[in-house]
Amino acid sequence: MADQDREAADPQRAETQQRGRPNEERQAETERQRAEQRDRRQAQRDRRQAQQQRRQPGRQRGNPGQERRAEPTADPDELWPPLMGPGWRDRSTRVHRMLHDSAGRDQRGPGRGRNRTAPALSRAEIVDAAIAIADAEGSGAISMRRIAQVLRAGTMSLYWHVANKEQLLDLMLDALLAEIDVPEPTGDWRADLRTQARNERTMLLRHGWVIDFLGGRPPLGPNTLLQMDRLLAALDSLGLDVTTAMNILGTVQTYVMGSVLREMQEARVQRDEERADVTPEVWEPMRTAWRNRLDADGRFTRVVRFLDAGIDPDAPETRDERFEFGLDCVLDGIAAKIAATPGGEAP
Numbered sequence: 001m002a003d004q005d006r007e008a009a010d011p012q013r014a015e016t017q018q019r020g021r022p023n024e025e026r027q028a029e030t031e032r033q034r035a036e037q038r039d040r041r042q043a044q045r046d047r048r049q050a051q052q053q054r055r056q057p058g059r060q061r062g063n064p065g066q067e068r069r070a071e072p073t074a075d076p077d078e079l080w081p082p083l084m085g086p087g088w089r090d091r092s093t094r095v096h097r098m099l100h101d102s103a104g105r106d107q108r109g110p111g112r113g114r115n116r117t118a119p120a121l122s123r124a125e126i127v128d129a130a131i132a133i134a135d136a137e138g139s140g141a142i143s144m145r146r147i148a149q150v151l152r153a154g155t156m157s158l159y160w161h162v163a164n165k166e167q168l169l170d171l172m173l174d175a176l177l178a179e180i181d182v183p184e185p186t187g188d189w190r191a192d193l194r195t196q197a198r199n200e201r202t203m204l205l206r207h208g209w210v211i212d213f214l215g216g217r218p219p220l221g222p223n224t225l226l227q228m229d230r231l232l233a234a235l236d237s238l239g240l241d242v243t244t245a246m247n248i249l250g251t252v253q254t255y256v257m258g259s260v261l262r263e264m265q266e267a268r269v270q271r272d273e274e275r276a277d278v279t280p281e282v283w284e285p286m287r288t289a290w291r292n293r294l295d296a297d298g299r300f301t302r303v304v305r306f307l308d309a310g311i312d313p314d315a316p317e318t319r320d321e322r323f324e325f326g327l328d329c330v331l332d333g334i335a336a337k338i339a340a341t342p343g344g345e346a347p
Contacts, residue, residue: 079222121153123161127171139209174221179203182230190331192234197256197327204260211261238338248334255330259323266314
């Protein structure tokens with residue numbers, strides 16, 4: 001009987017010991033978590049501030065000390081085009097104004113949540129968290145619930161700042177385009193477009209999931225529009241009409257996207273081969289047998305010469321070289337087109 005009493009008392013004793021954990025230890029753990037959150041948010045704010053300073057929409061091209069406009073638009077939402085999707089602006093603007101008037105008084109009346117202030121999150125923090133999730137787990141992992149877990153916030157609190165997942169994706173894409181450093185026009189349009197192409201490729205390879213959305217879902221947010229404006233400025237001296245200039249930018253971007261897509265496919269095949277443990281000792285006999293079958297067929301003489309040359313068209317060490325070769329071809333073609341365009345100046 002004494003043993004039974006002892007066993008019954010054990011859970012109670014464990015619970016008592018847990019409740020008896022020193023207050024100082026619990027407080028220290030809480031403070032540590034809060035400090036980590038503060039540090040993370042401060043780092044995010046510093047990064048965004050640095051990006052905003054580099055990409056101030058009102059900067060005068062070629063004269064960093066001058067401003068084209070006295071003040072940029074106060075509300076970034078107003079820079080987005082209309083009809084960005086159902087309810088794009090609803091939750092982050094209208095709902096907030098419905099619940100709080102200009103004096104800050106709560107309009108909800110009595111009941112649950114009265115006198116509660118809006119969550120301390122910011123839209124930028126939500127976008128940063130969503131990008132981090134997509135980078136680590138793929139775009140399919142993005143959800144309001146998952147973002148709330150990362151930010152240690154309530155899921156519904158995110159809707160104070162973001163209308164829905166569609167708007168979030170637009171904001172994510174526009175934020176990533178801010179990572180592409182578009183130089184001020186140098187007077188050498190080829191050099192400027194080459195720099196842009198290289199920087200865009202770097203961003204796309206850093207955030208591989210973006211390629212699935214850029215072609216069919218241009219965000220057209222402030223960062224995207226600013227990038228477009230600066231790239232058009234690189235072509236100002238050529239005397240082109242706006243349609244031709246936009247076609248040139250689209251051609252370069254299409255090449256970059258296609259090149260990056262090819263690189264990603266190559267990397268995926270390489271990973272599959274590594275996982276399958278396909279060694280040169282295993283591959284070479286199969287390759288030789290395949291080459292001999294093609295040669296015996298008689299229709300693939302040029303392919304056989306290519307195989308005999310021992311060239312790997314997907315070699316990782318040649319990706320930069322292949323990208324530059326293709327970019328040269330694109331820019332050479334654009335130069336020839338400009339020279340043949342009425343009113344266009346010879347490059």
